[in-house]
Amino acid sequence: MRVIDAHAHTWTRDIISEQDRQARKIAAERAGVEPQLDSPVQKLKAAMNKSGVERAVVLPIDSGFTQTMPLSLQEKTDWHADEVADFPDIITFVGVDPRRGEEGLRELERAVTEKGCRGWKMYPPNGFYPDDDSFYPYYEKCVDLDIPIVIHTGFTSRFKHVKYGQPVYVDKIATDFPTLKIVLAHVGAPWVNEALMVASKNPNVSVDVSGWQIFASKVPIRVCQMIAEAKLNRVFPNRMLFGSDFPLFEYALPLEKWVRFFAKLQLPNDMVDQGYAQISEDEIETVMWKNAERLFFGDRH
Numbered sequence: 001m002r003v004i005d006a007h008a009h010t011w012t013r014d015i016i017s018e019q020d021r022q023a024r025k026i027a028a029e030r031a032g033v034e035p036q037l038d039s040p041v042q043k044l045k046a047a048m049n050k051s052g053v054e055r056a057v058v059l060p061i062d063s064g065f066t067q068t069m070p071l072s073l074q075e076k077t078d079w080h081a082d083e084v085a086d087f088p089d090i091i092t093f094v095g096v097d098p099r100r101g102e103e104g105l106r107e108l109e110r111a112v113t114e115k116g117c118r119g120w121k122m123y124p125p126n127g128f129y130p131d132d133d134s135f136y137p138y139y140e141k142c143v144d145l146d147i148p149i150v151i152h153t154g155f156t157s158r159f160k161h162v163k164y165g166q167p168v169y170v171d172k173i174a175t176d177f178p179t180l181k182i183v184l185a186h187v188g189a190p191w192v193n194e195a196l197m198v199a200s201k202n203p204n205v206s207v208d209v210s211g212w213q214i215f216a217s218k219v220p221i222r223v224c225q226m227i228a229e230a231k232l233n234r235v236f237p238n239r240m241l242f243g244s245d246f247p248l249f250e251y252a253l254p255l256e257k258w259v260r261f262f263a264k265l266q267l268p269n270d271m272v273d274q275g276y277a278q279i280s281e282d283e284i285e286t287v288m289w290k291n292a293e294r295l296f297f298g299d300r301h
Ligand SMILES: [Zn+2]
Pocket: 007, 008, 009, 059, 245
């Protein structure tokens, strides 16, 4: 089965902020593993090869509006564009904090038209609600450029603010820009029902399952429950994307195992007995690569 990883990251310690380095150390300590301070694109590519993942989407985060960063916004865009340049099967988005106003808007356009970035990654837990009126020029720009937005929803790291990660704050944008393609990362976990509600009422909203390795490795039934609910809400299969959040959850379930887990996913009999419809191989295939190919790789690949 073909596989596209719709949500991955690359970085080195030289491009992230001191706070992000600290947050990564705290998270690693909690999980009892070594912190991932360097994860360049070669590491992602090696994991893809090992796991049979054909293509991947890198999603840079702009934390520079509130934190001191080693690189300027433009330098960071260029860093990511250069990273993926030698890997035709890996594309990158651009990370821009929309509170940057005109400057950020110009960078979004430059990243897409000059540096080949294929979408916008937005990270509201850095301190903003996505449906702020002053950000509307950004959404208009995305419609004009015909690029998707991946919006982080759900859990965040120690020094960021989780209230801004509630999926419900995406509903107004999705409604006001019906042709804007939006992906809610992580199915909003733990606000799964809220993410599914926003996606089920807005046909332009999809969800990605990155980060769910945590549940798959410990309580796999929760993955089944999420998918069964998503199917009831008609978000699964046509608006759900496979993803990993590589390399953040490698300690819980390496990419190779996450791919295998998801590709073979079946609801247990007792859930089917309760009335949930079993999931088919065709539906899983749609989630594993077809949706991401349509949304992110499109005709341009
Ligand atoms: Zn991520």
